[in-house]
Amino acid sequence: MMSEARASRRSGALVLRGEAGIGKSALLEWVAAEAARTPGHEVTVLRATGFESESRLASAGLHQLLWPVRQRINDLPAAQAMALRRSLGMSGSFSPYGQDYSEGPPRPAESTSAPAESTSAPAESSSAPAESTVSPSDSAQDRFLGGLAVLTLLSCMADEGPVLCLIDDAQWLDTTSAETLLFAARRLAAEGVVMLFATREDGFTGVGLPELQLSRLSREEAERLLNGRHLDGLTPTARDRVLNQAHGNPLALIEFGSAPHAGTNLPSPLPVAERVTAAFRARIAALPEKTRLMLLIAAAEGRGYLPATIAAGALLGAGLADLEEAERARLVQITGSSVAFRHPLISSATYQGASAARRLEVHRALGESATDPDCRARHRAAAAMAPDEDVAAELERAADRALGRTGYSTAAELYQQAAELTPDIDARARRLGLAANAYLRAGRLAAADELAAAAGKYAEAPEEHARLARIRAAVEFERGEQSGAARLLIDNVRHAAAEDVPGMLRTGATYAWSCGDVATIKRSAELLRAGGHDDKAVRGLAHVVDGDYARGLPLLAELIATARSAPFETAEERLHVITCGLILGDDAATLDLALTEARRLRREGLIGSLPDALQALAQVQTTAGRHRDAEATAAEAITIARDTGMAVRKSRINVVLARIAAIEGDENRLRILTANAAAVPGCGLADVAVSLLDLGLGRYETALRRLDEIAGDPRRHTSANLLAAADQVEAAVRTGQPARAREPLGRVRSWADAGGLAWARAVAFRCEALVSDSGEAYETALRLHEEDGGRPFERARTELLYGEWLRRARRRADARVPLRSALEIFERLKAAPWSERARSELRATGEPGAPSTSYGHADLLDRLTPQELQVVRLAADGISSREIAAQLFLSPRTVEYHLYKAYPKLGVASRKELHKLHL
Structure with a gap:
């Protein structure tokens, strides 16, 4: 893999998965050795090892990996450098081990020869997060901007030669490190970087990366x-017994064959790893008492930091010299300031083989001698036998520090542990609330919900109940229970602090809107008005769901106009305005707002909020007829949503793409895209898309039945369902039931008159023409389409219907003009069913052939992948590769790779020629 990366600048990532002792570490060592022997550029090797004891130390794995190249963080773009420093908790020469090191931190459990698994085969801080409860999308930001920073850093290093990252025991990486490294690994493409993760069967998912399952020998x-191994003293009988008991596990073969009395029967029902552990335990038991004590201290310390082990040993009457016997027994290796167990199973055997009293004594000594506050808190907590406010407070401070480094899962675990050791009931409730909110920010919904419910049993302060309600509401919404989420907020707003009330009510109304909960929207508006808060958006939504478009839509339009002239301060408010733009159907304003917000989020690295902005952008790009752009935008939104733990958003984004599939007549793709829509909030567009496909394929009865159901849905008062109402009119007329068109026609007229948008008025006149069979209404509709210039699909549908009307009126020559225009638009949109209808109508007017049309640049862009299209558009605007990389969360090298692949598809040779294409 490394030689291929060097030759072609390609990158790769792989997860090596297998049981303990199967040879994962040996494979990593072999790869490192091969990289050192490969001719050409020198390979930079970065290494990290996960440790069970460090799984609650935020960014511990990142520290190991990046410490040797920490000076290069200064070369990153400012936002990325800041995020990575914050994630690492870096200030000056900060070290996660509590000391400053001129040559880097200790590298515990790292051995250049890895004898235990070798085989012959090459085989900023926030101390009170609950005060500002946020959804997972609001909090994924620094974590994943740090991932982009790692990607950029590795890419820049690869400009000087290939980079190899080896991460061993990934199942014990802290959550922050694991998420950050996975974010970077999934985006590797053309940098010349290879990342290998070695992990046991469970504990490290590696979603999105290829895996290699290691089997036994x-x-x-x-x-x-x-x-x-040249085990000359091994008799044939003992040799057979070793082979039988090891079951092909390399570590078991080595340990059973090398141990005294090799081949002695061990309890056979035990798994191989447990038998190896038992063998290690027997070897440890034969050591002197003080040697066993120092081994226990090293195992409990967990990080391999030798000074900490020696300091705790001094308190218990043991010292460095007592480790000599363990070294001679090849159980540990001491190098510089680190003490490394030859294999994690030796550490486990040491710790588990000691009595509970001895373990507590060791943790007390480690806590008393610790110089690092996080380690002190961890060991004091491990030694606590009963609730202790002093220990709990120290754990809370450690959680605060983890939160400041964006270690949300780590912080949650520490807050929870602090709560368990808290004697006071109110303080316990508060700390459980902090843990719940941290889990929410980490995207771990089940844990957040469970702890919020637990905190609610202890909480007495009304404000605490309000904060917990906000957490539980965010969880409910992410799970798809949007109505329950809205009611949680509205029912608990009376407990909230005054400054939190408007936000809770606004969010509750938004949740309620997505599921058509009319009563909750109205109640939100009433409570806002009673509290003296003039929220135009919520008032507007309350009028709209009541069918009072004349009062509701102007309020939304006024809010959008205000936002365009003076943007709101928070991302939540800006996204709320964009949603109002989608509801109103003001495409020009919404496109401007969504593009601006997406650029701002990219510029500031606020990755967690980006999927929502991109979803809105894809939706308005679809209505504007920019289908390929919409697909590229949606693909990016889905990727980011997956990487930031917001998988539920995939279904919502897919529903935006469902309209494109419906227009193009792709029934199979539409079925896939809408498969999970019923269980996801905000997916009312799915039924609208399916009914549009039925209409396009001439299945008018089926379409009408579905559209009648949509008309009775509480979510019918949206611009998307305005189009469904227009489709309902057409389906009713096509089936010869004009009476069933009256109600939806009235709705379309009312909406169009209240909103005043040209495209909506054009659709209303088209519906009027269908019902009244009026050529004058068609002509008015087309004038309005011409005035608006947007929504090409709707314009083409109007032209098709008008052409049909003219042909029936025997005005064949006049019919050809709108039919040709409709066919041109339909073909450009790849709307196959509609193109065939337009072509058939043209033939009926006596115009033969009606060949398919080529659309030059549009056809060229269809040759590009979604990511190539994004890169090419930005490059055509004169943006540098480095800036494009920062915007799209890629490496600069990957941007160049996409351009290299796109040039021949577009028939150009350089960036300069992209300008000539007018993309």
């Missing part, structure tokens, strides 16, 4: 391994 391979 065959009998023949196991024999070769034993032969290579």
Whole structure:
């Protein structure tokens, strides 16, 4: 893999998965050795090892990996550098081990020869997060901007030569490190970087990365391994017993074959790893008492920091010299300031083999001698036998520090542990609330909900109940229970602090709107008005759901105009305005607002909020007829949503793409895109898309039945369902039931008159023409389409219907003009069913052939992948590769790679020629 990366500048990531002792570490060592021997550029090797004891130390894995190149963080774009420093908790020469090191931190459990698994085969701080409860999308920001920073850093290093990142025991990485490294690994493409993750069966998902499952050795391979160890004293009988008991596990083969009395029967029902652990435990038990004590201290300390082990040992009457026997027994290796167990199972055997009293004594000594506050808190908590406010407060401070480094899961675990050790009931409730909110920010919804419910049992202060309600509401909404989420907020707003009331009511109304909960929207508006808060958006929504478009839509339009002249301060408010723009159907304003917000979020690295902005952008790009752009935008939104733990958004984004599939007549794709829509909030567009497909394919009865159901849905008062009402009119007329068109026609007229948008008025006149069979109404509709210039699909539908009307009126020559225009638009949109209808109508007017049309640049862009299209558009605007990389969360090298692939597809040779294409 490394030689391929060097030759072609390609990158790759792979997860090596297997049981303990299967040879994962040995494979990593072999890869590192091969990289060192490969001719050409020198390979930079960065390494990290996960440790169970460090899984609650935020960014501990990142520290190990990046410490040797920490000076290069200064070369990153400012926002990325700041996010990575914050994630690492860096200030000057900060070290996660509590000391400053001129040559880097200790590298615990790292051994250049890895004897335990070797085989012969090459095989900013926030101390009170609950005060500002946020949804997962609001909080993924610094975590994943840090991932982009890691990607950029590795890419820049690869400009000087290939980079190899080796991460061992990934199942014990802290959550922050794991998420950050995975974010970077999924975006590797053309940098010359390879990332290898070695992990046991469980605990590290590696979603989105290829995996290699390591299997046990065959009998023949196991024999070769034993032969290579030159175990001359092993009798044939003992040799067979070792082979049988090891079951092809390399570590078991080595340990069973090397141990005194090799081949002695061990309890066979035990898994291989447990038998190896038992063998290690027997070897440890044979050591002197003080040696066992120092081994226990090292195992409990967990990070391999030798000074901490020595300091705790001094308090218990042991010292460095007592580790000599363990070194001679090849159980540990001491190098510089680190003490490394030859294999994690040795550490486990040491710790688990000690008595509970001895373990507590060791943790007390480690806590008393610790110089790092996080380690002190961890060991004091491990030694606590009963609730202790002093220890709980120290854990809370450690959680605050983890939160400041965006270690949300780590912080949550520490807050929860602090709550368990808190004697006071109110303080326990508060800390459980802090833990719940941190879990929410980490995207771990089930844990957030469970702890919020637990905190509610203890909480007495009304404000605490309001904060917990906000957490539980965010969880409910992410799960798809938007009505329950809205009611949670509205019912608990009376407990909230005055400054939190408007936000809770606004969010509650938004949740309620997405599921058509009319009563909750109205109640939100009433409570806002009673509290003296003039919220035009909520008032507007309350009027709209009541069918009072004349009072509701102007309020939304006024809010949008205000936002365009003076943008709101928070991302939540700006996204709320964009949603109002989508509801109103003001495409020009919404496109401007969504593009501006997406650029701002990219510029500031606020990745967590980006999927919502991109979803809105894709929706308005679809209505503007920019289908390929919409698909590229949606693809990016889905990728980011997946990487930031917001999988529920995938279904909502897919529903935006469902309208494109419906227009193009792609029934299979439409079925896939809407498969999970019923269980996801904000997916009312799915039924609208399916009914549009039925209409396009001439299945008018089926379409009408579905559209009648949509008309009875509480969510019918949206611009998307305005189009459904227009489709309902057409379906009713096509089936010869004009009486069933009266109600939807009245709705379309009322909406269009109240909103005053040209495209909506054009659609209303088209519906009027269908019902009244009026050519004058068609002509008025087309004039309005011409005035608006947007919504090309709606314009083409009007032209098709008018052409049909003219042909029926025997005005064949006149009919050809709108029919040709309709066919041109339909073909450009790849709207196959509609193109065929227009072509058929043209033939009926006596115009033969009606060949398909080529659309030059539009056809060229269809050759590009979604990511290539995004890169090409930005490059055509004169934006540098480095800036494009920052905007699209890629590496600069990957941007260049996409351009290199796109040029021949577009028939150009350089960036300069992109300008000539007028993309």
